[in-house]
Amino acid sequence: MGYPQNIMDYYYPVARLQDLEAATMEGKPLAAVLLGKPLVIYKIQGEVVVADDRCPHRGEMLSAGAVSEAGLQCPYHGLQFAHLGACARIPAHPQVQNLKRFDLRSYPVVEFHGLLWTNLGAGAFYDLELGGAGESQRLVVAPPVNVNASAGRQVEGFMDISHLPFVHRATFSECSAEAMPAYNVEPFDGGFGFEYSSSLGNYPFGYSSPKDFIWRRAYRIHAPFIAILDIYFPDGLFTIFNCASPVSEEQCVWFYPIQFDRSLGLGSDMDVNAFSQKVQMDDLAVVERQRPRYIDLTSDSEQSFGADLASTAYRKMLRNLGLVKA
Ligand code: FES
Ligand SMILES: [Fe+2]
Incomplete structure (x- = not known):
């Protein structure tokens, strides 16, 4: 990719909010690619998570997984990802405690104008001077x-x-x-x-x-x-x-x-x-x-x-x- 770092610092939309709601109802995440990076988007208990679309275990695509109250589950060996992409469970070893090395890298999320926005770098959201849709x-x-x-x-x-x-x-x-x-x-x-x-x-x-x-x-x-x-x-x-x-x-x-x-x-x-x-x-x-x-x-x-x-x-x-x- 030929993008300079400051381009990574902007927020970009990655999905419509209504599509994320519909996918969550069906027990599915969404997939997006931003600046060459594959992303998975899922909702857990009202919180939206945008994270790398790659399982840290064997590299399976997490956007092919399933979403439930407990978060996102990898389709290959069932690793479960919860808030902010944290790994919450390895079904093959339910007693294992320290799961940190299986955590997903997640990104900041902003909901604005019917869209879900994320940022792969470090910048702030735009100052758009755009009112929300009011009564009129x-x-x-x-x-x-x-x-x-x-x-x-x-x-x-x-x-x-x-x-x-x-x-x-x-x-x-x-x-x-x-x-x-x-x-x-x-x-x-x-x-x-x-x-x-x-x-x-x-x-x-x-x-x-x-x-x-x-x-x-x-x-x-x-x-x-x-x-x-x-x-x-x-x-x-x-x-x-x-x-x-x-x-x-x-x-x-x-x-x-x-x-x-x-x-x-x-x-x-x-x-x-x-x-x-x-x-x-x-x-x-x-x-x-x-x-x-x-x-x-x-x-x-x-x-x-x-x-x-x-x-x-x-x-x-x-x-x-x-x-x-x-
Ligand atoms: S590749 Fe995801 S759980 Fe094994
Ligand atoms: Fe045009």
Whole structure:
């Protein structure tokens, strides 16, 4: 892996909370890969544990194991892992007391915005200035998408403004204006923001915006792989919390929680997810075709134009983090 240590110090999402709940009900753990490291995720008595997905006995994959009130059990010889990955029992030798050398290495866990986040290094959680879904808002978390492209490619594509009339023309209504407005990038601690206004619609194809309505879109980019987009709909606010978790230099998992004002009346969670998935599939097709599958921060082989101001700022930010491939 070519990731510098400070990239390991960030928190990344590894699962949806609702998927962990469902797996626990079925007596199963979840598996994830973050920055090349296979992880197992399980719940024991309300506590979430994220740990190495490898049994310290004979290297069996623990994500193939079973979860009960007592924690996670390895499928090979039944070693039992409890709070913080501590080994609690060796069935072949129930009298053995000192089990410490069989403990799993576990990682810090944060539950935020419907997602479970972990950190393989030592950094603090983000200061995201993002309120939780209160009475007036709904949070809908689409299923994560496995992407055959880097986290940097995915996030850069999300902040790209000039692809809408080409990639999403058949998905969003009134999405045909090709010329892009000028905009500015404003840095803040740990990232930058920018916004633009245009006639490009955000309703599903076939629905019209009010006459002469101008859509305002405001982005906040947090290093390294979070992009938050506020879209000002005619009747309220719609926020996409786009984050990509790096699996390897050429793969990521794409998380896509959406929070929006109830006044938008967007239908059931299934309806909201169905439309999100349509938008995501448009973007996925492009991001998986880009070559190389990562942003090469050492070369200038990709040329930019004015509308790429945000992506140029993003690349600079990633370069300043010490990344070579993002
Ligand atoms: S390999 Fe896990 S208990 Fe033996
Ligand atoms: Fe897009």
